[in-house]
Amino acid sequence: MFDQLSGRLEKMLKFLRGEVKVTDKNLAEALKMMRLAFLEADVNYRVVRDFEARIKEKALGEEVLGGLNPAQQVIKIVHDELAAILGGAEKPLQFSNRPPSIFMLVGLQGSGKTTTCGKLARWVAGIGKNPLLVSFDMKRPAAQEQLKTISASLGFPFYEMTSARMASPKEALKELKIHSVNRGYDPLIVDTAGRLHVDDELMDELRLVRDILNPTEVVYVGDAMTGQDAVRSAQAFEEKIGLSAVILTKLDGDARGGAALSIVSVTGRPIKFIGVGEKPDKLEVFHPERMASRILGMGDILSLIEKAQDEADVAEAEEMARKLRKQEFTLEDFKKQIVQMKKMGSLSDLLGHLPQVGPFKNLAKAQVDERKIVHFAAIIDSMTVEERANPRLLNGSRRARIARGSGRPVYEINQLVKQFQGMQRMMKSSSVRKLVGGLK
Numbered sequence: 512m513f514d515q516l517s518g519r520l521e522k523m524l525k526f527l528r529g530e531v532k533v534t535d536k537n538l539a540e541a542l543k544m545m546r547l548a549f550l551e552a553d554v555n556y557r558v559v560r561d562f563e564a565r566i567k568e569k570a571l572g573e574e575v576l577g578g579l580n581p582a583q584q585v586i587k588i589v590h591d592e593l594a595a596i597l598g599g600a601e602k603p604l605q606f607s608n609r610p611p612s613i614f615m616l617v618g619l620q621g622s623g624k625t626t627t628c629g630k631l632a633r634w635v636a637g638i639g640k641n642p643l644l645v646s647f648d649m650k651r652p653a654a655q656e657q658l659k660t661i662s663a664s665l666g667f668p669f670y671e672m673t674s675a676r677m678a679s680p681k682e683a684l685k686e687l688k689i690h691s692v693n694r695g696y697d698p699l700i701v702d703t704a705g706r707l708h709v710d711d712e713l714m715d716e717l718r719l720v721r722d723i724l725n726p727t728e729v730v731y732v733g734d735a736m737t738g739q740d741a742v743r744s745a746q747a748f749e750e751k752i753g754l755s756a757v758i759l760t761k762l763d764g765d766a767r768g769g770a771a772l773s774i775v776s777v778t779g780r781p782i783k784f785i786g787v788g789e790k791p792d793k794l795e796v797f798h799p800e801r802m803a804s805r806i807l808g809m810g811d812i813l814s815l816i817e818k819a820q821d822e823a824d825v826a827e828a829e830e831m832a833r834k835l836r837k838q839e840f841t842l843e844d845f846k847k848q849i850v851q852m853k854k855m856g857s858l859s860d861l862l863g864h865l866p867q868v869g870p871f872k873n874l875a876k877a878q879v880d881e882r883k884i885v886h887f888a889a890i891i892d893s894m895t896v897e898e899r900a901n902p903r904l905l906n907g908s909r910r911a912r913i914a915r916g917s918g919r920p921v922y923e924i925n926q927l928v929k930q931f932q933g934m935q936r937m938m939k940s941s942s943v944r945k946l947v948g949g950l951k
């Protein structure tokens with residue numbers, strides 16, 4: 512599934528990885544490769560157009576996340592947008608809090624409704640439910656038989672809907688509901704008739720069933736192999752009878768993926784499962800994020816990004832250690848350090864690792880107070896670049912000016928300078944330098 516699309520996108524990713532910087536020019540080239548890949552995968556052209564516009568806007572606007580090079584940054588954006596058009600966060604199957612829940616499956620002829628009824632029954636049984644299968648496909652005599660056979664082979668109960676019963680559909684449904692409640696069936700999985708094309712007769716029939724059933728989920732079953740036809744017919748079903756979810760079938764074949772990549776944007780309905788084979792166990796819960804990673808051929812992109820965020824911190828810490836060793840540590844660095852510590856949250860944990868002696872002792876105490884961090888940062892912000900690099904410049908009048916600028920009392924500025932100088936002195940002692948060097 513998605514092999515061709517993955518292959519083409521992989522080319523784009525390779526191209527981007529080879530570039531040191533993302534420029535207007537190479538971004539345009541990458542986007543062109545991506546557009547072609549999507550169009551060849553039969554993705555709806557409007558979806559492609561919007562997708563491209565969003566990537567462009569984000570790629571040019573976004574600040575580079577520490578640890579990711581600009582190309583990886585674009586790849587992350589593509590990944591996130593891909594997950595978004597596949598539906599974003601996972602949407603689980605809805606169950607009614609007044610059982611039985613009713614799942615009504617609709618779709619064109621041969622899309623896989625009846626097969627999916629069996630798969631779904633198996634899936635819900637797997638989470639401890641007790642499904643009952645019923646078919647409202649009255650046109651083809653074989654239709655009832657097909658679902659009956661599937662139910663029997665999987666060991667699930669099947670409720671026979673005869674023409675006689677359906678002569679008064681409301682009564683038939685009432686009976687069906689009483690039957691389910693009495694026997695504790697939940698959910699009812701309802702198969703319906705398909706047609707080669709969307710036509711009024713089919714829609715009227717489905718609306719009638721929908722009106723009497725009042726289903727918890729109306730699930731559109733679409734054949735992914737038919738690409739944009741599946742998307743167009745989904746749109747028609749959505750307009751005429753209203754849908755709540757989508758199941759795409761036959762994603763095991765050589766479906767190019769266009770249906771999967773367009774259907775959520777076009778219908779506004781989430782894909783909840785995908786069918787990946789004819790057998791009853793070939794139904795998978797649909798995870799948009801994972802699918803995006805799979806399409807991009809990089810199952811590990813998410814961990815890569817998480818790692819990059821860690822690495823950004825590590826790089827910063829290494830730089831600080833280097834500066835401390837060379838005694839180039841300034842008030843500016845001091846501020847970065849305390850802001851960073853605040854970000855990390857578990858301050859006391861971190862400070863627990865520092866030697867609790869001399870100036871460090873006070874520093875630790877001062878830093879544990881979160882407000883103090885904000886105040887210290889404000890004080891440093893009010894200093895000039897020279898003052899930050901060389902606190903010895905801070906005479907009385909400068910301190911008074913900084914106090915006014917930061918809105919903090921002069922004694923707090925004195926305290927900050929004292930702690931900083933204490934720290935500098937500590938750094939001169941070889942044992943501490945060794946310690947900091949070792950932290951790397």
Ligand SMILES: Nc1nc2c(ncn2[C@@H]2O[C@H](COP(=O)(O)OP(=O)(O)OP(=O)(O)O)[C@@H](O)[C@H]2O)c(=O)[nH]1
Pocket residue numbers: 618619620621622623624625626627648654703704705706760761762763764785786787788789793
């Ligand atoms: N490869 C593959 N085949 C599938 C999948 N789902 C269904 N099929 C096959 O598709 C064909 C049609 O499936 P049905 O379940 O009968 O389709 P239907 O929508 O009920 O068809 P009608 O009742 O005629 O409208 C069967 O041969 C199924 O085995 C799938 O996920 N993968």
Ligand SMILES: [Mg+2]
Pocket residue numbers: 624625626648654702703705
């Ligand atoms: Mg069928």
